[in-house]
Amino acid sequence: MSETLTLRQWLLTDEPTSRRHARLASLYKGWLTLRGNTMAMFGLGILVALVLMALFAPFLAPHDPYVQNLGNRLQPLGSPGHPFGTDSLGRDILSRLIYGSRITLYIVTLVALIAPLAGLLVGTVAGYVGGWVDVVLMRITDIFLAFPRLVLALAFVAALGAGIENAVLAISLTAWPPYARMARAETLTIRASDYISAVRLQGASPVRIITRHIWPLCISSLIVRVTLDMAGIILAAAGLGFLGLGAQPPSPEWGAMISEGRRFILDYWWVATMPGLAIFTVSLAFNLLGDGLRDVLDPKEGSQ
């Protein structure tokens, strides 16, 4: 008991003793603020559950998501052994949803790594180097921004061929420009500040300045933006899946499941409804968490 109390006090100190101490303390304070936000914690809870569900899918799923049973097709909600019913090929919808969480997480994680990193790189280089490099890079960014995102993703997938990896690539290609813009704007402000001049006077190379001094400061706004974008990424992936351009059957991707269920929507509504609810829940969770994170990391934007 006293041990935890001292840890808490150590974390809440006003006078950190080391850099790591200061960083941990500010993380802890951020966490305390976030914990006070019920909706954000609700979102976080859902996401943690989602990750656990994906990890332990084989133990949680009552059935094999791929095994067809035509004699048992289109069973309604709550039928014995199939709480969410079965689809047109007699596969258990609950099990498919559970396994589908793996695909959703896979896509979201990849896009959330590729797009912000690409944007960060382009944006900071453009902002720091300036001159014609800036002009060219930002012009390219503008061109991508000018494209309607889904249509561009469609065209990319059409060119690259359907499939999860290509869907990830297509979504990333349409998602990076806003990050680049943001990183550039931040870089411009940071670059002008006195301590960057001081670092430069000490002889730090541009690469070191960008990676060690500019990137860490861009990260927090980037994280907020990524979290808020996650919902959009999920929806885009589901949209591509729905159009048959993302994950291919028999893969239990949620968007593709809606597409399968669409044909019998009027008679067997649950087949398309359940995966839609799953998508909605997860993107709602990301939105709630993103709102909360924005309040913590970006107080000037938040609480407005």
Added chain:
Amino acid sequence: MSLLDVENLWVKFPTRQGVVEAVRGISFSLGRERLGIVGESGSGKSMTGRAILRLIRPPGIVEADQIALEGQNLLDLTEKDMRAVRGERISMVMQDPKFSLNPVMRVGDQIMEAYLLHNKVGKVEARKRSLEMLQAVSIRDPERVMRAYPHEMSGGMGQRIMIAMMLIPNPQILIADEPTSALDVSVQRQVLNIMDDLVKQRGMGLIFISHDLNLVSEFCDRVLIMYAGRIVEVCDADKLHQATHPYTRGLLNSLPRLDQPRAKLEVLSRDPTWSEAPSVGGRA
């Protein structure tokens, strides 16, 4: 009877960390005089000005035994009646004309709006009065200024426009909240002289809120010194240099003086007991 009588005024803001008391039970009165309120930032001086106009928005709380304008307690008025007080009887000039003028409305429209709100006349008449008012604040080319947008005006011009706008409904009291802090030093005096002349001509009461002791002592009759939401000292402006409270003395000593040059200026040291001591009454 004095124009304005404020008794036991409190301004509070509930926050997550508890209630912040910006103004803590101050009392003062204002006649047809120029009253200065001086204090550092956070001393509650601006909040006092805004509380009189009932401009503190929720969740902020204003409490007072009374804020009486010629005997009428403003706290008893409905919001609708209060609107008739604002502008027409009490008006306020704020710090920076860059922010206090609407950036996308022409200057003329903003001044005419102030006049039309309190006078049932046509646009032609309002326009005529606005031009006169702009001339009264020494604007040479009022026709052009009427058509201009605020961002096309310099700071000094903007503040004169602001004064014209606030005085056009002919109020009895003008609250000037740091009216020259955002201006170049070269035009500060000019703007203050214009304001001062108008206030004297019209026999108005002026509450001049500032952090600048010298300016206040020059343009006011009486000075209230605020610290941490309380009035710590009241004195006549011309006797300011005989002030006794250590805070006032500290403020005075931290300013350079031409008549008494010294090698090193004092740094103000604060005594926690100052904020505990009860308010001094500011009634004339």
Added chain:
Amino acid sequence: MALSENTRERRVRASLAPWLKGVLVALGSVSITMLGLLLITFIIGRVMPIDPVLAIVGERASQTTYDAVYEQLGLDKPLLVQFLYYLWDVLHGDFGMSLLNARPVSEDIKRVFPATLELATLGTLIGVLLGVPLGVIAAVRRGSWIDQIARVVALVGYSMPIFWLGLMGLLIFYGVLGWVGGPGRLDIFYQDIVPTRTGMILIDSAIAGEWGVFRNAFSHIILPATLLGYYSLAYISRMTRSFMLEQMSAEYITTARVKGMSERQVIWGHAFRNIRVQLITVIALSYANLLEGSVLTEIIFSWPGIGSYITTALLSADMNAVLGGTVVVGLIFICLNLFSDLLYRVFDPRSK
């Protein structure tokens, strides 16, 4: 007299020059963006795994026929030359032939576009009429129950897959309740009654005075349009709210209150007045987004618009049609952006 006129003219020209310069710069940057857009579509067309020659001549054509078509399509030329050809064609409104129905893609697009335009316009209208007041009220009564509702409405809008919501709408309002028309633009009974003028059935039928057709078309369009309108509402109300909050905390609002204005006058006469230009930009953007968002909606509602067109072409590997559709939607996007940019220049006095 002549002199004064002369000076006035000079003054007008002087005040116009920087404005005109801004417009020219904007136009220049837009044309570069358009060039980039065409370059990207061109590249996408080149990396397609589909052989465009095979698609035309078929599997069993002889090598000579194949080579002839290969040359005819200009595929033997360097890539840059090919791009210039492509540019030339697109600038002349030529997107090539649809491989599916052997008709010019441009004609197909002309035929399907009005359907999308009708849907997106009605959707935007719904989004603006509901979203703007909602955003204003939410900002003014910050923290009140109406603000909470606005927040939830927007949050759900941001989190719901549009195609799924469309399906649910069809299920409930068409399947169960029967309040609205089903998929498609018209019931079969009403088709081909009104002559096509604008291609937008609501307008065409109103011109023709065929109110039966109008009513039927309305019953078909109202559900998808409301759906799109909801998404537009979520976005517009959030943006309106944050713009309003920014303005309401500005000092000139205090000035307006000091003048003795009522809260309503302060809100609509000052704060709202100052966000109008920003708001139009947001509306233009959301309109562009709806044109795109209609891709998925159109499929759900079997709406014969450009979204359905692109998707159908995509699934049958009709690359000319896909790229043609992409270019058209991209150009509209750019034009709407340009339009809102110009609005800023014209209506915001600070930008001059």
